[in-house]
Amino acid sequence: MTAFSPEIQVAIARTRDDVARLHEELVRYELVVWTGGNVSGRVPGADLFVIKPSGVSYDDLSPENQILCDLDGNVIPSTPGSDRSPSSDTAAHAYIYRNMPEVGGVVHTHSTYATAWAARGEAVPCVITAMADEFGGEIPVGPFAIIGDDSIGRGVVETLAGHRSRAVLMQNHGVFTIGKNAKDAVKAAVMAEDVAKTVHISRQLGAPLPIAQSAIDSLFDRYQNVYGQEPTGALK
C-alpha cells in the first residue's frame, strides 16, 4: 500500500467522509436519480482526490468505498475502495483538478431543469438576483463532449475560464460545478438547479427582464464577501 504521512492520511480520511456524506445532499435536493451524478473532493496537501465508485447505489456509498485517485485519475492501488471502478467522470474531475488548482471539489448531476437548458445548448441568463449572487452572471454552456476521457474536463475548464460561474451546462449532458471544496461545489449544483427552474418558469410567462451588469457585479461582490457569517470570498 502507498505510504502516506500521518497528516495526509488524516486529510484523506476527512475527504472520504466529506465526499460520502455530500452524495447524500444530491439525493436530498433531488438532483440525481438512481446512480447518476457524482461528487469528488481534492485531498488538501496532496496531489490526490476522492470520488465515488461507478454505478453504486447512493444508499450503499460510504467513506470506505470512495475511491482515492491521483490527479491523472489513476486509482491508488491497495487503498480502501480500490477494488472497484471509479466514476465514469473520473478523467473529467482529474482534468479539472490539474488545470484549476483553486478548485477543491467537483460535482456532476443531470438535474432536471439545468439539464433541460443543457439539452438546448442555451445558457441560463442572469435575470434574477440569486444568479448574480451565486454565479456572478449567466450559467454558461460547454461543448458536447464524450464521457470517459479529457473531453468533458477540457470543456468545463475552457468554458469556466472566462466566467465567474461555478456551474457549466455541458451540452446535451448535464451540469458540472466546481467549488473551493466539495461542499461549495454541491452548493453550486443545488443553486444551479434552483435558478434554472425559476428562469425556465419565468420564460413560460413572458420575457424576463435583464439586470444591469453593474448591479450584477455589486450583488456578486456583496454575496461572496459580505453575506452570511464568515464569508471567504469568491472562488475566482
Ligand SMILES: O=C(CO)[C@@H](O)[C@H](O)COP(=O)(O)O
Ligand atoms: O453521465 C453519466 C453517464 O452518462 C455519468 O456521469 C453518470 O451520471 C454517473 O456515472 P458514475 O459516476 O456512477 O460512473
